[in-house]
Amino acid sequence: MRGERADRIPVMLHNFLMAAREAGLTQRQYREDPAKIARAFIQAVETYDYDAIVVDVDTATLAGAVGVPVDFPVDDPARCEGGCLPELVAVRDLAPPDIAADLRVQVWVEAVRLLKVYFGDEIYVRGNCDQAPFSLASMMRSPAEWLMDLLDEDQREDVEHLLRYCAGASEQFLRLMAASGADMLSNGDSPAGPDVISPALYRRFAQPWETRSAALAHTLHKPYLLHICGNTTAILADMLATGAAVFELDYKTDVRAACANFKDRAVFCGNIDPSGVLALGTPERVASRTRELLAEFADNPRFILNAGCAIPPATPPANLRALLLTARHG
Numbered sequence: 001m002r003g004e005r006a007d008r009i010p011v012m013l014h015n016f017l018m019a020a021r022e023a024g025l026t027q028r029q030y031r032e033d034p035a036k037i038a039r040a041f042i043q044a045v046e047t048y049d050y051d052a053i054v055v056d057v058d059t060a061t062l063a064g065a066v067g068v069p070v071d072f073p074v075d076d077p078a079r080c081e082g083g084c085l086p087e088l089v090a091v092r093d094l095a096p097p098d099i100a101a102d103l104r105v106q107v108w109v110e111a112v113r114l115l116k117v118y119f120g121d122e123i124y125v126r127g128n129c130d131q132a133p134f135s136l137a138s139m140m141r142s143p144a145e146w147l148m149d150l151l152d153e154d155q156r157e158d159v160e161h162l163l164r165y166c167a168g169a170s171e172q173f174l175r176l177m178a179a180s181g182a183d184m185l186s187n188g189d190s191p192a193g194p195d196v197i198s199p200a201l202y203r204r205f206a207q208p209w210e211t212r213s214a215a216l217a218h219t220l221h222k223p224y225l226l227h228i229c230g231n232t233t234a235i236l237a238d239m240l241a242t243g244a245a246v247f248e249l250d251y252k253t254d255v256r257a258a259c260a261n262f263k264d265r266a267v268f269c270g271n272i273d274p275s276g277v278l279a280l281g282t283p284e285r286v287a288s289r290t291r292e293l294l295a296e297f298a299d300n301p302r303f304i305l306n307a308g309c310a311i312p313p314a315t316p317p318a319n320l321r322a323l324l325l326t327a328r329h330g
Contacts, residue, residue, distance in 0.1 A: 001223050001245060001267060005301045009294065009327040012052035012126065012269060012306045014248070017077070017313040018320070019044040026075045031057050031104070037111035038118065045123055047317075048324055052124035052184075055112050056310065057104070059188065062130035063139040065102035066169050083142035088149050091162045097169035100176060109180045116181035126225065127182030129173040132189035132213060133166040134206035140166070143191060150201055159205070167209050171216055178220040185217045186225035186248070195230030195252075202235050207242060214243040225269065229309055236261040250308035251277070255296050263300050271308035272323065279312040283322035290326040 020030040023040035030036055041053045058077035064070040067084040085091060099105050112127045119125065131139065138146040140162065149155050174185050191197070192206035210226055217224035223245040231252035232239065239247055240261055247266060249258060251273035262268050272278055277289050290305070297303040305327050311320075 003264065003302050008051075010052060010124075010304045011050040011324060011327050012054060012124070012304045013044070013048070013050050013311065013320075014054045014056065014274075014307050014309060015044060015311045015315075015320075016040070016054065016056040018311050018315050021313040022047070022317075027058075027077055028072060028074050031072075031078065032107065034107045034110035034114055037107070038114040041115060042118060045119075048320055050324060052126060052304070053115060053119075054126045054128060054186075054306075055108070055115065055182070056128045057108050057111075057130075059131060059135075060139070061102075061104045061108060062099065062136055062169060062173060065099040065105055066097055066136070066140065066166075068139050080139050083140050083145065085140050085162070088141060088145075088155055088158045088162065091158055091165060094165055097165060097172065099169050099172050105173065105176065109176050112177060112180040112182050116183075124183045125181070126184040126186055127177035127180060128186045128188070129170065129177050130187065131166075131170065132187040132192070132206070132226070133163050133170050133209035134192045135187075135189050136166040136170060137162045138191045143196075146191075147197070150197070150205055163205065163209055167212060170209075170213060174213065174216055175220065178217070178222050182222065184225055184246070185220070185222045186227060186246075187213055188227045188229075190227070190229035193228040193230045193232050194234045199235050199238065203238055207238055210239075210242040210244065214245075218243070227309075233257050240266055246304070248306060248308070253308075255293065259296055259300060262302065264302070267302040267304060268297065268300075269304040269306050272306070274307040274309050274311045274315075278307055278319050278323070279315045281319060283316075283318045286319045286322040287326045290323050291330070294327070294330075 019040040060070045060078040069081040214224040225246035226244040227248040233254040248269040
């Protein structure tokens with residue numbers, strides 16, 4: 001984080017799906033029990049010898065805590081089933097969010113606490129805090145309706161009202177996670193990326209709230225990581241302006257552009273293709289792509305090796321070992 005050279009290439013794996021599968025847990029068993037979440041990551045760390053855990057559960061916990069209907073498949077992550085605000089004007093009647101009593105939020109936070117108790121300062125623990133405000137707003141309205149809202153100038157006041165509401169919920173999660181002992185806080189804001197909205201809309205409706213989240217994390221004395229899926233090349237400078245310390249970016253992003261934008265200013269985390277390379281490739285292909293990425297950041301210590309997004313559960317263990325061995329020995 002300070003730009004100093006580490007004793008080895010730090011590896012942070014976004015592997016909750018694979019960790020649960022290898023621990024013999026369905027996603028239902030995993031998401032309902034903090035002890036099982038902790039056990040899955042402990043087993044993964046002891047199996048693969050990596051440096052930083054990403055404690056993730058799904059992308060619907062925060063949405064469920066504010067009233068979005070959620071489906072809970074047996075062996076897939078929970079997912080939203082439509083929005084909870086059929087009309088945007090209904091945001092005016094919402095009581096202030098209070099997510100602390102939500103059981104699924106409590107499970108997530110408790111899992112982080114258990115991992116910190118177990119590992120102490122030996123393993124770095126990133127407490128992911130689910131969705132950033134823009135993403136959460138899209139879930140409350142449903143993505144299609146939300147995108148239409150953004151283009152309607154007559155709805156502008158209610159759009160901002162919903163974003164403020166979602167920021168309140170998201171910030172509560174950040175505070176709870178910081179209190180659990182997490183070493184790093186993070187949010188995902190993938191609907192805010194250029195694969196979904198224009199850079200201009202990103203700067204107007206998403207970036208200010210990401211900036212606010214990063215600032216809160218820093219007041220809590222925690223580094224803040226922002227994750228956006230897809231090709232974020234067009235907004236790299238805008239993302240940097242949020243003040244986040246770390247950016248976890250997808251394999252579609254131009255690595256050279258990211259390295260140039262972030263060098264000496266922020267940490268790049270990523271960005272091996274989790275599906276095409278890690279899950280479906282060979283150990284040789286994984287090693288080759290890892291070497292290419294390491295070469296790109298050879299003179300830049302602000303780098304954490306990771307997949308660009310969540311690693312699929314059926315990823316061959318040999319492929320994950322190839323990534324780790326290449327990081328350790330070239």
